[in-house]
Amino acid sequence: xxxxxxxxxxxxxxxxxxxxxxxxxxxxxxxxxxxxxxxxxxxxxxxxxxxxxxxxxxxxxxxxxxxxxxxxxxxxxxxxxxxxxxxxxxxxxxxxxxxxxxxxxxxxxxxxxxxxxxxxxxxxxxxxxxxxxxxxxxxxxxxxxxxxxxxxxxxxxxxxxxxxxxxxxxxxxxxxxxxxxxxxxxxxxxxxxxxxxxxxxxxxxxxxxxxxxxxxxxxxxxxxxxxxxxxxxxxxxxxxxxxxxxxxxxxxxxxxxxxxxxxxxxxxxxxxxxxxxxxxxxxxxxxxxxxxxxxxxxxxxxxxxxxxxxxxxxxxxxxxxxxxxxxxxxxxxxxxxxxxxxxxxxxxxxxxxxxxxxxxxxxxxxxxxxxxxxxxxxxxxxxxxxxxxxxxxxxxxxxxxxxxxxxxxxxxxxxxxxxxxxxxxxxxxxxxxxxxxxxxxxxxxxxxxxxxxxxxxxxxxxxxxxxxxxxxxxxxxxx
Amino acid sequence: xxxxxxxxxxxxxxxxxxxxxxxxxxxxxxxxxxxxxxxxxxxxxxxxxxxxxxxxxxxxxxxxxxxxxxx
Numbered sequence: 001x002x003x004x005x006x007x008x009x010x011x012x013x014x015x016x017x018x019x020x021x022x023x024x025x026x027x028x029x030x031x032x033x034x035x036x037x038x039x040x041x042x043x044x045x046x047x048x049x050x051x052x053x054x055x056x057x058x059x060x061x062x063x064x065x066x067x068x069x070x071x072x073x074x075x076x077x078x079x080x081x082x083x084x085x086x087x088x089x090x091x092x093x094x095x096x097x098x099x100x101x102x103x104x105x106x107x108x109x110x111x112x113x114x115x116x117x118x119x120x121x122x123x124x125x126x127x128x129x130x131x132x133x134x135x136x137x138x139x140x141x142x143x144x145x146x147x148x149x150x151x152x153x154x155x156x157x158x159x160x161x162x163x164x165x166x167x168x169x170x171x172x173x174x175x176x177x178x179x180x181x182x183x184x185x186x187x188x189x190x191x192x193x194x195x196x197x198x199x200x201x202x203x204x205x206x207x208x209x210x211x212x213x214x215x216x217x218x219x220x221x222x223x224x225x226x227x228x229x230x231x232x233x234x235x236x237x238x239x240x241x242x243x244x245x246x247x248x249x250x251x252x253x254x255x256x257x258x259x260x261x262x263x264x265x266x267x268x269x270x271x272x273x274x275x276x277x278x279x280x281x282x283x284x285x286x287x288x289x290x291x292x293x294x295x296x297x298x299x300x301x302x303x304x305x306x307x308x309x310x311x312x313x314x315x316x317x318x319x320x321x322x323x324x325x326x327x328x329x330x331x332x333x334x335x336x337x338x339x340x341x342x343x344x345x346x347x348x349x350x351x352x353x354x355x356x357x358x359x360x361x362x363x364x365x366x367x368x369x370x371x372x373x374x375x376x377x378x379x380x381x382x383x384x385x386x387x388x389x390x391x392x393x394x395x396x397x398x399x400x401x402x403x404x405x406x407x408x409x410x411x412x413x414x415x416x417x418x419x420x421x422x423x424x425x426x427x428x429x430x431x432x433x434x435x436x437x438x439x440x441x442x443x444x445x446x447x448x449x450x451x452x453x454x455x456x457x458x459x460x461x462x463x464x465x466x467x468x469x470x471x472x473x474x475x476x477x478x479x
Numbered sequence: 480x481x482x483x484x485x486x487x488x489x490x491x492x493x494x495x496x497x498x499x500x501x502x503x504x505x506x507x508x509x510x511x512x513x514x515x516x517x518x519x520x521x522x523x524x525x526x527x528x529x530x531x532x533x534x535x536x537x538x539x540x541x542x543x544x545x546x547x548x549x550x
Contacts, residue, residue, distance in 0.1 A: 070514065074521040078497045081525045084532050085490065088540055212513025223515045225503040234500045241497055264542040271540075272533050279525035283518070 003149055003322035010189075010326045011166050014333070017181045021174025029365045032175035033104050033345040039180055039260040041269035046187030047180040047260075048270050049277060050334035051253050052083075053190065055141055058285060058328035063305035065289025068231050069222030075237060077282045079244040081275035086249040087258075091267050093413050094258040105346045106255040110412050116420030117354070119408075122427050124350045126405055127252045130398040131339055135376065136383035138336035139164050142329060143384060148309055149325050160384045163329070167337045168377045172370050176260060179337045186330035191277075193327035194284045196320070197312065201288050204315035211291045218297070222290055239451035246406035246457065247399040252346060253338035336380075344372035397438060400453050404430035407460040415468070422467025426460040433459065486535050493528050497521075 025031055039047070064072040094109060103109040106127065111120025139160035146159030154162065170178040202208035221228035248254055261267045285308060292299070292307040295314050299307060308328070312321035348369045353360050360368070407430075408423035436442040437452050447455050499520070507515050 070518050073518060074497075077521055078524055078528070081528050082494070084528075088536065092540060209509075209511070209513035213509060216507075216509060216513070220507065223507045223509070225517065234498070234503075237500075238498055241494065264540065268536050268540050272529065272536060275525045275529040275532065279522050279529070283514075283522075 002319045004153070006319065006322045006326055007146070007149065007329070010329070011162075013185065014166060014170055014182050017185065018170025018173040018178045021170070021178035021181055025174055025177060027366055028362045029104055029345075029349070029369065030102070031177070032366045032369055033341065034256070034260045035176040035180055037099065037260055038262045039176075039266060040262055041266040043180050043184050044257070044261050044266045045270040045273050047183035047334075047338075048254070048257055048274070050183035050187040050190065050331070051257065051338040052080075052248060052251075053331060054138070054335035055145070055328050055332040057190070057282075058194075058331050059141075059145075059305050059308055061282065061285035062289035062292070062308035062311075063302075065286035066292045066299060066304040066307045067229055067289075068227035069219075069224065069290060070286060071225050071227040071232055073283050073286045074225075075232065075240045076244075077278045079241050080248070080278045080282070082241070082245040083248045084271040084274045086245050087267060087271035087274070090249045090255075090409065090413070091258040091271070092264065094255070095261055095264070095267060097413075098259040104256075104259065105342075105349050106252055107346060107350045110409060110423075111350075114412050114418065114420035114423060116424070119412075119420045119424050120350060120354070122424050123405060123408070124346055126401065126427060126431060127250075127346065128343065130401040131252055131343060132376075132379070133383075134398050135336060135339040135343065136380045136387070138332055138339070139377075139380050139384040140387060142332040142336070145309075145325065145328055145332065148306075149322060149329075157385060160381060163333060164336075164377045164381055167333055167340065168374055171337050171340055171373050175366075175369070176256075176341060179334075179341055180260070182337065183334045186334040189330045190327045191281065193324045194281060197308070197316070197324045198284045198287050200316045200320060201291055201311050205291055205294055208287065208291070211294060212287075215290055215293050219293055222293070233449060235449040235454075236451060239454050242457075243399060243403060243451065243453050246403040246453070250402040250405045250409065252342040253335070256338075256342050256345065340373050340376055341369075343376050344369045347372050347376075397434060400434055400451070400456070401431060403453050404434065404456055404460055407457060407464055411464045411468070415464075417468050417472055418464065419468045419471035421471060422464045425467050426463040429463050430456050430460040482538070486531075486539065489531050489535075490528075493524065493531065496524055 026036065030036055061072070061076070094103075094106075097103060097109060097113065101109075101112070103112065105124075107120045107124035110123050111117060142163045143156040143158070143160030146154050146163065147156040150159075170182060174181075198208070202211060205211035205214075216223055219228060226232050249258070258267070288311055289304070289307050292311055296307060296310055309321075309325060312324055316324065348365055352368055353365065405427060408426050411418040411426075412423055433442065433456055434452060437444070437446065499517070502517065505517075510516050510519055
């Protein structure tokens with residue numbers, strides 16, 4: 001009963017925020033999709049954090065702490081801290097261009113600065129292909145969590161439906177303003193509750209230090225650099241260190257946030273705070289996962305991802321465990337609402353407006369965006385009802401698949417000689433190679449022990465360089 | 480130009496320090512809170528990165544409108 005009340009309270013707060021945002025909103029795409037480009041520093045920081053740190057941060061990090069150990073912290077912490085650099089090199093430029101020319105979506109910006117519809121469509125296709133399955137996974141995960149939280153009182157699919165309905169209502173009402181404000185609340189909830197969770201679990205086990213020492217005696221591999229399961233080799237470690245800085249800004253829901261700051265100061269403040277969050281926050285769920293070996297020593301495979309709720313059920317009073325797990329729900333919702341809005345804006349602007357109705361009015365754009373929010377969430381629920389096996393496969397490749405947009409994005413933003421055709425070729429070649437690697441048509445030895453992101457980024461960059469140089473020499477000869 | 484080289488070098492040094500393969504085989508010593516010493520190394524590295532980034536952004540990341548006004 002306590003759990004249900006806490007969940008209901010949280011959901012009502014998100015609805016209240018949606019209503020508040022609705023009263024503040026104006027009927028134009030800038031306002032609906034980008035909160036009028038008027039988001040201040042603190043809200044921007046929390047919306048970036050809450051959007052980037054999905055429920056994987058709560059459940060997956062703890063699971064990785066259990067399976068791999070503290071090495072996961074070094075890789076995720078420093079790798080994600082570097083994302084601040086992307087906020088400067090990609091985010092700032094995107095903000096300047098967006099403000100000057102009124103861009104709303106990433107494909108719109110990249111296609112327009114290169115004057116190429118083909119590039120816009122390819123860029124859009126990659127973003128949609130890798131975001132849609134990821135979006136579909138959110139209601140599945142949220143449904144499982146809600147069902148666990150209520151001891152099965154709310155069945156998994158009903159949980160997916162309930163949470164999707166709440167998300168759709170507040171996104172429908174207030175668009176990005178709702179999403180950013182709920183992210184602020186959800187981000188604060190995540191921060192505070194994660195520290196509380198570590199303190200409660202550590203205290204129950206006789207102190208964090210004592211618990212760690214006991215785990216060290218049981219499983220010393222958890223404290224090693226390679227990880228308990230040998231996950232990390234130097235080449236894999238290097239790969240991860242460069243993966244996040246390229247992947248994170250290429251998620252459409254993150255990219256779109258570069259359009260929304262009210263000023264340079266807002267984005268700069270967020271970039272400055274980002275490495276501090278990774279330094280102190282990321283260690284918490286991993287610690288809980290590590291300490292989980294004392295209470296649940298025999299979890300295997302995917303069971304490890306349930307270590308956080310298990311530890312809370314074992315060591316925290318019901319009301320506190322429920323409150324903390326609401327933080328995980330918040331993480332699910334804050335990622336899903338942003339993905340819904342990003343996909344809806346791209347389908348409205350880059351498909352409907354670009355190819356079907358160039359004269360669509362600004363009021364109609366908002367309505368189409370709202371209808372698409374509902375439609376996309378229904379697709380998500382349909383997939384959640386009976387998930388095809390390919391969904392998880394595509395989602396696992398999402399980070400690499402989206403990262404392969406990075407070389408074309410940097411070239412389009414910074415290299416004047418870039419040709420649109422070379423950017424298209426770079427993206428297509430990279431994605432095709434990724435698929436061939438995944439299907440093992442290209443043997444894994446091709447990556448030389450690195451993750452695919454390393455060789456594929458080099459190849460994509462070479463394609464842009466060679467293609468642009470050839471295009472330029474042709475133009476010179478023709479001239 | 481000289482300053483951008485300085486900032487690039489600083490970020491590069493921090494990146495190389497995150498690839499601390501030379502210490503991977505060192506014996507594990509638990510420090511405060513029972514965490515291995517290298518965890519504190521990474522906490523310190525992230526704080527260092529935050530500090531370097533702060534000074535870099537203070538100098539190089541300005542509002543285009545401010546720059547326009549200055550010109």
